[in-house]
Structures are given as C-alpha cells and as structure tokens.
Amino acid sequence: MDSQSLFFSLELVAGSGNTLNVEQRAALQTSLVILQKNYKFQRVLLWGKVLGLKADYFIAQGRGEDEMKDRKNLYSLNCVDWFLLPPATVPLIDQVSSAAKGRFTGDPSHVYEHRDIRRRGDGDEEEEVVTKVNEEIRLAVTVHHIEEEVSVVPRGAFVKSPHGLVQINRSFCGLSYSESGKLDSFLHFSEPKNLKKKSLLETSQLNPAIDFLDVLSDDIPKGSWSLQFECGSKVCVLRSLLWLGLTFYHLPMTPQHGYIYIGDGAKNLDLAFML
C-alpha cells in the first residue's frame, strides 16, 4: 500500500488481525520518505511484513516510471535501515525451492543447507550436491512469488500506454459497489499468463488499455480468494487463501486501494483440502 495513505489504510486491512504498532508507523513515515529520495523512486509502497521466529522483516517496494517493471524491493528489521533485496532470478528460485524449508528465522544471514545425493549415469558413483541459500535470498524469492501470484489491483486503476508503459490511471475513480462485489473486477498486478490463451470471443469485450492483466476470477482453484465487505460494509476486502496473510482493500467509489502481506512467508499448499 502506498506510503502516502499508510496512516488510514492500515486501519482498513486490520480485520485480518495484524497491524503495525504506533512506533513502527511513525518510523516508517520518516524512513520511507528518505528511502524515496535516496533511491529516486516515483513512489514507495509498504509491501508487508514477513514474520520470523526471532525477528520480523518489513518489506518496502519502490516503483519507478513503469509501475510494472521498475520495481525494487527492500527489507528492514527495524523500519529504519533499509537494504536492497537481490532480484529473483531463475537459478536463485531453484536453489531456494530445493533448500529453504520451515519458518523464516529472522536472521538474513542464516544459511539453509540441503544435501542431495545424485547418482551419475553409470550407477555406482554417488555425488553429494549441497545447496546453500541464505535467508536474504529466500526472502527475495518469496516476495517475488507473492508479487507474481497474488498482488491485486482493481480494474482500471492502471493503464498501459501504446508503448507498453504501465502507469497509474489518474482518472480512475473507483469501482462501484456492485462491481467491487465481483472477483472479475480485480486483476493480478503481474505479467499476464492467461490472457493470451483466451479466445477471440472473450477478448473482444476487453479494453487493451485497461485489461492487460489476468483476472482474479480465472484463478485455479476456484475459491482461492475470500471477498468480504468490512468496516461497516464499506470497504471491500480481499484475502488470498493461497498466501495466507495477503489482504487487499479497496474503498468503492474512491481511487483508494492497496494490498499488504503480513504472514509467515509460506504458501498454503494444503488449499485443495481446505475448501
């Protein structure tokens, strides 16, 4: 959620139980301004908090001109000192998926080790492969996965220019109440995967400037989102059941929207049993 609207938007997502305390909020208001200046970001978002066993990571996201591609993630343990997270590349993702297990510890230099015994082609020769990954990289990969899979924006909040630049739609004035009660008014804010597979008939209704993202209602399995109206039925709140802890809010009829992840950084792999 945007650092500018932090002082009221945290209240709106508090229905999930997790908030930030006053000290952290005050610290964020100060440090995020400095962060924006130092890294020359267009805007800074408080992305969320990953709960560790000993300490928690606060994650901020800086966005450049292109809201989709110019993103940088930073983490902090005390809401004041921010460190850049490395970009999640494919080899890093592979390493993390094989080595990292269990909960986050809260120490960025904690090393996860995984020993794998592979057999060479002829059979008898055994080779031990040790994958080592530190928690900072795991954090970067986890943030990347969450961004990829469950970051949400309301339809129309961002426009894509003919040059491919994705920017905030200044004339977006919010979904109506009836629209915000439906999952197809919300889009994944990541590179689309299903859009190209759609038939001509389906895409004929779409507006290429707005509908350049995947729709939430196409997600598999069905029912991986919980949509509710909270705070006296005035705020539309979406919770991901795949990544428990991701909460999105949107005030219908206003351009206010945002999401935050406060959770233990584990994907809910048991979702299929739980619906």
Next chain:
Amino acid sequence: MERKQDSSEGTLQAVALLKTTMLKQSSKSGLNLNPAADKVMVDSRKLRSTGLHSDVSMKDTPTELELTENVCTLAHISVKLSYSYDHLTRVLIKVMDEQPQDVVDVIEDISRDVKRALFEDKQSILRDLPQTTAAELLAEQQRPLFSRPENNEQEDELQQETPLPNVSEIAFYLEQAGVGLGREEMQRIFLALKQLVESQELLCCRLWGKILGTVSSYIVAEAECREGEEEEEPISDEAAEEEERETETQESDENEMDPLPQSTYKPPPVVPKEPIGTGTNKCVYYVCKEPGLPWVKLPSVSPAQIAAARQIRKFFNGKLEAPVNSYPPFPGNEANYLRAQIARISAGTQVSPQGFFQTGEEEGDEEDEAPRDSYEVNSDFEGVPVNEMAESLSTWVHHGHHILPQGRCIWINMAVNSEDLNEEGEAEEKEEPDEPEPEVGPPLLTPLSQDVEMFNTPPWTSKMSSTLTPQHAVAVLRSNLWPGAFAYACGGKKFENIYVGWGLKYAGEGYSPPLPPQPQREYPSDSEITEALDPSLEEEQALKEVLEEQQDAQEELEDTDEEDEDDG
C-alpha cells in the same frame, strides 16, 4: 433487405438536404460556397426533380418556403425516418430562430444540444429506484449499539464491579503488540460485548478473538457459565435413533421367516462429553458475524468432535449451519467444528504470567497424582518485570487445560464404562480388556518452556513491543503453532490472550489426509473355502490303498476282539 436500403438511402438524402439548407443559410449570411457544397445542392435538386415530390403539407415552418419543401421531401422518403425528421426540424428551427453567424461550424453542437434537451426532459420522468445496500442494513442493525440506556442507574453501574472487560485498554495494548482489528471495529465489538453481557446476564466475559472465514468471519466472546446452569439438550439424537433402529430390527426379525444376516460390527463406545463447567466445556462461547448482529451461543463440544477436528484441515465458511465436508467425516456442522477449534486453540494458547494464578488445593501433597483442575487468582502476585517476561518463556504458564488424545481434559476409563453400559455382556468380555494406561497430560500452570517443539519450530516467539522505549514496552508472545494467537503482559498484573486468524494449526511440511481404513473382509479365509488342486489319479489310488489298509487293520482288530470274547 429492401427496407434497410431504403432507410439508408433516406438517411443519406436527409444529410444531403440538411447540408443544402445549411449552406443556403450561410450563403445568406455572406459566406462563400465551395464547389463541393454546390454539388450537394445540385444533387438535392435532382432528387426533388426525380418525382419524389410531396404534397404533404407540413406545419407552417415560417418564412423559408424552400426549406419547408426540402423537409417535406425528406418526410416523404421514409416513414421510418420520423425520428430524424423531427430532429432535423428541431435543429433547423433552432438555426432559424437563433440565426448564428457560422452555422456550418456549429451545426453539430446545435444538433447535440437539441438531442440532449430532449433526453433531459425524458430523464426527469424516471425515478431512481431506492436500493438498500448492505452498508445501510448493517448501519440500521448497529444503531442500537450507540443508544444510551434511559434509566438512571448509571451511577450504580459505575460503582459495582462489571463483568464487561475494558476492551479499549486491551485494544491499546494489543496495538502495541502489533495485533488488532482496527480501532473503530474494536469499539463496536466493545459495545456489542456490552450488549451481550446485559442481555445474557453473564458473570464474566472476555473477548476471545476472531476467526476468519471465507465468506464472513466470526467474532468470538468467551463467558464463564453460571453454576447450576445446565444446557438443556435433547437426549443425543444419535443414541435415540440407534435405539429406534434396534427395536425396528427386532420387530422385523419376528415377522420374517428368513432374517437378514446381522452386522457383527460394534462401534467403539462413544467417549462421553465433559459436563459444562469442566474441561473442554469449561467456558461457553458466543459468536457473531458483525458487531451489532445477534450473538449465537455455540453448542458444547464432544471428544469425538475434537478428535475429528485434529485430523482435518478446513477453512471456515462463515455460516454456522453449513455442513463440514471433509475426510474423515466431521460429526456435526460448522458450529461444532468452530467450537472444537476454539477448544483446541484455548487449550494450547491460553497463557498467563507465572504466579498470577495459583492452584486451588494447597494441601495437595497427599494426592499429588490427582490432576489439579482448578486455580484461583493469587492475591499476593507482585508482577514480573516486562523484560524478563520477554526474555524467558518460563515466566509464562498455561492456564488452559491440556486436551488429552482422548479428546477430554480429564481422562475417563472407557473400559470400565463400557462394562457398566452392557451389564448383560458375557463374562468372557469382562476378562478381555487390559486395564488401559491412563492418558496424562501436563498439569495446569505448566511453564511454556516445557512445550514440545514441533516441525523443528519453537512453539513460541517472545519479544518486546518497542526497542526504543523498553521502559514502557509490553512483553508480546506469539504462538508459532497456532498462527494468530497472541498474548501480552505489561506492568504488573495486566495480561490478555487473543486469537485472530483462520483457526488452523501450523501443519509443517504440508498436510496429508488420513488414509481410509482397510476394507472389511468378505468372508473368513479357512480351508473349507480356499481352492485346492484336484488330486491326480495316482494320488487317489494311493489314498484308496491307505484307506483299505486301515479298514483291514480295523477288521483284524475286531476279529481278535471277538476271539477274545469267545475265549472269555
């Protein structure tokens, strides 16, 4: 097809005509005509000369006779065009009324204005259908929360001790700990709790927490039940049904000549519920979906439900009556499932600073084995410093009963119980069951440092709420086994537990549902049923010889016997 062509032709002509008249107007006002416009004019004249002439006399459009003629021609072309005809008339009248300087430039605007004027007139007839939104309905329902009681007993209320907890204060400390439901929401819950306390006349009430569901969430309040109050439950339906079934089968046995084979399966005896006020049913729980909506009392929990809840992993839906579709099947609906999870969470995460509570029996040395099942507030408790509470887990103790694998807090010997139930049971059965090992859990008020580590994860995380001002910070405890369970302790004697989450236990590396039980054997496998190889001829002959030999031997024996008798 023809018609369509007609109309499209008509429109074209209409446009041409319009252009003509406009040009005429503009020429009148001194503009030069360009050749294209001339052409249009010629075209339109041709049109008129081709015999589409009209004798329909139009309403008197003033002054310009030619104009009227044009429009009349247009009217004649197609009846379908009546709308555009009307529109054109209006546009032209407007043009002539206003006599603007450059009609060609503004004709589109004039046309649009005319259309809009028409539309606005019509719109005033339609009224907005007032629709009640969910927000309005909820606001109506929440309105009574904010109404002040009229009677003047407030002074008395202030003096006497109230069962209502100070939720605002709790919310303040919880916010320090990074937990909360939003300040306004907390205030609403506070008022709703007040309503609950007043309507149910509870002795003690506490905000237990909130359980999130996929459609709506539950706000849970915990209350201590009054003594002597028993839940009036209809005699458990299942048992009654079973009895009925038995009687039915007996009757049918008498009637039928050839009774169907009876199932030899006997269900294991049902572990009885704990009575209200003890163990898992120590407290009663009320839930509501939104503050202001009515509170619903949850049914008491049975050991079978707890056992089933341990094996399944399901999200809550948000409807209390909804069935729980799961494997293994859950006995009951979502209200029972919710109650079972609440019991489990309470048992696992209700903690307090060590020394705040003390066990009831002080001379308990003699009966050390008996589980201590009651505690009372220690009046001499001094309070533990916050930094100590944040550092070591041994300063915290469980004050919730551990639930045994049986699904009860206090172990009950089922072997003894079943004998009592069917006294007519054969004597053999009585000897059979070995005396089962009683299940023992950790006693009440066990320090958290003795909790078992599961999935290589320490069960609790403790820290200070603030690193900058530790002098006034709050010690925060977060459960890792039940994500969403928190406890705080501050200053001397203030502490509170809350749970806000999905009502699910941490399952480590993924959950795997229990396998279905082995299928029942169709028949007992013994020698009579098993298939054997047919004997060969040699084997049969060998068998025959053996049999004959035996016979001979027997006959010989008999002969000797007879001889003996003869001798005798």
